[in-house]
Amino acid sequence: MNNRKLSFWLFLTPVLLGLGLVVVLPFVYGLIFSFTDWNGITANNFLGFENYINLFKDAEFRAAMGFTVLFSVVAIILLNFLGLALALLVTRKLKSSNFLRTVFFMPNLIGGLILGFIWQFIFISVFDDIGQALGIEALSGWLSTTNTGFWGLIILTCWQMAGYIMIIYIAYLQNIPNELIEAAEIDGASSWQRFRHITFPLVAPAFTISMFLTLSNSFKIYDQNLSLTGGGPYNSTQMVAMEIVKTAFSENEMAFAQAKGVIFFLIVSIIAITQVYYNKKREVDM
């Protein structure tokens, strides 16, 4: 028994050490620095909550927060809708379903930065060419206004993440016992009724996972944002993560950026915890 305990801890040490050194320790340090005037080199004064008070007065931070929230709401709805739709499509015993699964999942394998640049080319050049050929003016000048920047980001995120969410839904869809569906069919349930009253409640756990994933992902987006719009035009499509990086590394206000980071962390964790709590309640146990 003793041996077991010892080796248990020995095997755990590397992970604990790693986690402690690269996550916990910097987090604590950061928390402390956020109360000072740290500039990245030295911290001279303890400021108390001054950074936190200034942060709520910072118009740019609030704008970035607003944009991120709006983006997340739209992205979560669309992503889950698309993910479930794709999952339903590829679980329908089509001949090409394996091939389709691969295709839908593929965008997820490309890094965010590269994706951003690819889509930037599509939005700016390809859209423009198509628009000119077909005479659709709305396709020109993408990414040069706040609106097109916003939808550009949404399209990019959906394209990248939908395949991943699809995989999660597939796993749950395949776990639904066939008997239930057959029984319902015999009872005369229409396909919509079958989906609404059997499939949907049974994939609710997948919904929890996907919501959590999409929420935290779209809140924390940085690389796609950076490479697609770079926050432009005039920082109006800048998300919180990017705003924090800018405050820290271009404006050199390290401690202030750290305070923003702490607030960002609190917001994301509160949303995520509440959401998981509520969704858990709704799940059906089999």
Added chain:
Amino acid sequence: MKGQKYFAKVASALAVTSILLAGCGSSEEEGGTNATSEDELTVDIFQFKVEFKDQFESLVELYEEENPGVNINVKTVGGGNDYAATLKTSFSSGDEPDIFNVGGPSEVEDYRDSLADLSDTKAAEAALEGTLSGVTDGDEILGLPFNQEGYGLIYNKRIFEEAGINPDEILTHEDLVNAVETLDSQKEDLGIEAVFALGAKETWILGNHLANAFLAPEFNQDLMEAYKSDTVTFEKGDEMKRFLDLQNEYSVQPTVSLDYSQQVEELFSLENVAMIQQGNWIYNTVHEMDPELAENNIGILPIPVEGFEGKIPVGVPNNWVVNNNSSDEVIQASKDFLDWMYTSDTGKEFVLNEFKFIPAYEGFDTTKIADPLSQEIYEYASEGNTLGWVFMGTPLAWNEEKLAVRMQKYLSGDLAWEELETQAITEWENSRQ
């Protein structure tokens, strides 16, 4: 039997842990390179200019051959922001380089305690007038300029000729407007998409360069005056607006999503536009796209600023500094290396031909400056026809994050110019409180 199993478990767990620790340990070894071994001095250089990394390393090799007692390690981390952040990290972790780079006065202030006095070096003596102003503190000279750079309106000579415009006659804003209108009226015949390509997505094009030409007179062309100023008045704000409007109106649209690579590569190098507001650093890119164009067909026009016509903004983009915390021998070796680079014959030849720099020092054979843009800028500089680079003395990130972002907003039609000036002035004053 039991004992053996136990032993195996402990051993494997220890092995995993040691791998992890080994990863952490290597940096400590690197940190120790400052220490001098028996007869070899080691100098660590941490520099930001990715473009000349290979050439710089071969120069270092030459130096090491000539000076067997010195070993130089070069570490390059690219791009403005990454460099500053990495440098900070290396200072806070105690792994300090012996030679590194600083941009302007604000960085000098940040690292003031770690900067060695370089006024006794030969290179500092040879530095051209005005190139040291950003790094001088009282009697001490804390940095040595990399090179000089200049910018203006880079134009396509062939297109100008075909349109019948003599670039030498363009001095004032009115001249420029006339030329632009002529070009615009013949767009089709000349085969161009538009006259300008304004890369308004890049905040540095607007906030650093465009704005600087019209802000410099207000601070007497002096970087340090801007650095010490509590406010900015936009004395020449109307001219700034006028020049921005001109570029925007006759540019390929939409400008706010047009970036540097579209501007220089797609539009200018492929001869789809006649002019762009850029500097001599684009030469290599243009050369890669179209050597013929780069070598024979591009020239530079000054940005028309009233009262300062025919002058080009020229400045020092970056400086070498030596770490004061290194041992005396290493500081001396660092100074020797920098001296050698800018004052020895081998070094000078390398700086001109391999780095393709516009030298910021005396004693160079300037007829050998590699490309026509640099040559032209050097001529302006040696005749004293220059405007200062004051954007390095503005509050940190003010030009890009505050001013340029508002210029983008102005270009998008969401902000009035007067409003832009008021807001930018407030931002400046707030950060200088």
